[in-house]
Amino acid sequence: MTTISPTRVSMYDFLYHDTQPMLSLLADAAQLSLPQARLAMDASLQAIVSALLAYQQRHQGQAISKKLFGRSAVKELRQYNSMNFATISATLYHRHDAADAIFNDSARVIKASDHIAAQMSATTQQAQILLTSLCVIVLRELAILAEYSQLDSDEINKWFALQPQFLSAARFGTDSALSSEAEKENSDGINDTTAEPVSEHSDIDSEDTTERRLLNTEQLSSTPPIFDIHWYELTGFKPENYEPTQDMQLATGNYLKAIGRSPDNLPQGRHNDMLVFAEMPAIALPHQRWLLQLAKISDIYLSRNRLRLNSEPANPPKPPLVSLGLIGGNSDNTPATTSEKPIEYEASTPLWKNPVILIIILVVGVLGALATFKYQSQQLDNALIANQESFDKGTTEDHHQQDVAIVRVDDADTSTDGDADASNKAE
Structure with missing residues (x-):
């Protein structure tokens, strides 16, 4: 079996890894340092994901597909296949429209910008430029992912319903929570120190300390920062207890069958090539074909690193393809269950x-x-x-003669x- 991380279907994790290569462009557009831009991007992604979840609660998946993923700004931005000055210029042109559509209110955009600016010691305008620019990029990336995975409105609703478990504190573990609390305490201590009158040397030392804190290896690790539930209150999202139910008929034939097999007979057939979700604490995902296809396409898309700084390619990359055998194939000689039996079609009748x-x-x-x-x-x-006419005419002529x-x-x-x-x- 081939295991894939459950985080490949997490919007928060996908966007965190997907947007990392464009950090310098966003920092330049918002006139921020790289550490400030990194903090602003993390907070902005949390705000955008929370706003998208709230939008789905209000309008459901069909509105997301048509009114968000189908916007003219997203279609225009999808013409670019790399991040460069032309792409970022189009992003800056459509940023306000996309942000207002996601947050459903321009006042919420300003409140979110104020909250982000307070976290990185920057102005509200700088934070707003980065936040609104990310709104366009997020819509573009999620629209591409949904189209390549061929998700319909019902599957988009199910996909969004799975997201809150990826944002819960239990998912990140206690170690991350403790490190976050310690980092917050250090941040409070630095703020308290800088609030007192100090000399120029103290200001320089404080700035160096802040830069080192912002460049912490944890901030640049593969795991995104702990999600701040403050964004739920700002965006109006109400998390609900969602327990994903496993489709037992589908799972019996394609996945549960491999459980209990020894390493000696596991390679028989194609069970070793089957794609399944790996185990992850506090995460429960149904083994459904569309979700596995989404996870695999997300993995392929991230491996391409398409948002890196580069000139526009001459030929756009082809959409990633996923073999149906990889997510549901089984060609061994073991007895097939009802769900494994292929659909038998009647032979075509000769003409x-x-x-x-x-x-x-x-x-x-x-x-x-x-x-x-x-x-x-x-x-x-x-x-x-x-x-008859010819005969009548001939008779008349003879009579005259x-x-x-x-x-x-x-x-x-x-x-x-x-x-x-x-x-x-x-x-």
Whole structure:
């Protein structure tokens, strides 16, 4: 079996890894240092994901597919396949429209920007530029992921319903929670120290300490920071207890069958090539085909690192393809369960045995024969009429010729008669 991390279907984890290569571009656009931009990106992603979950609660998956993923800004941005100045310029042009659509209110965008700016010691305007720019990028990336995975409205709703468990504190573990609390205490201590009057050297030391804190290895690790539930209150999202139910009929045939097999007979057939979700604390995912396909496409998409700084490629990359055998194939000789049996389709009927085809041919033949017979009849009638008219015309001409008398006079008779007349006159 081939295991895949459950976080591949987590929007928060996917966006965290996907947007890392464009850190420098966003920092330049918002005029922030790289450590500040990293903190602002983490907080902005949390705010955007929370706002998307709240949007789904209000409008459901069909509205997400049409009104968010189908926006003109997303379509325009999808024409770019790399991050560069042209891409970031288009992002900055559409950022306000996308942010207002996600947060459903421009006032919430300002409140979120204020909260983010307070965390990284920056202005609200700087935080707002980065937050709103990320809104466009997030919509673009999620729209591509949903399209490549061929998710319909119902599957989008199920996908969003799985997200709160990836944002819960239990998912990150106690160690991360303790380190976060310690980091917060250090941050409070630094803020308290800098609040008192200090010299220039103290200010420089404080800034260096802050930079080192912002560049903490934990902030740049593969695991995203702990989700701040403050964003639930700001965006109006109400987390519900969602217990994913396993489709036992589907799971029995494709996944549960491999449980209990020894390493000796496991490689038999294609069980070792089957794609399943790995175990993860506090995460429960149903082994459904569309979810596994989404996870695999997400994994392929992240491996391409498409948001790295680069010039636009001459040929756009092809959409990732996932083999159906990888997510549900089974070719060994073990008995198949009901869910494993392939759908048996009836053999196609030959054309000469198909009654519909025969009826069509018969109707066409009869109509053709009738048309031919009618055409021949019309030709024969026309020929008879033409012959009758010709006969009548010939009869009329003969009648006129019989009424005309033709008299022929010989030349000798004419001359004799002339001489006789002359001699009579002389006498």
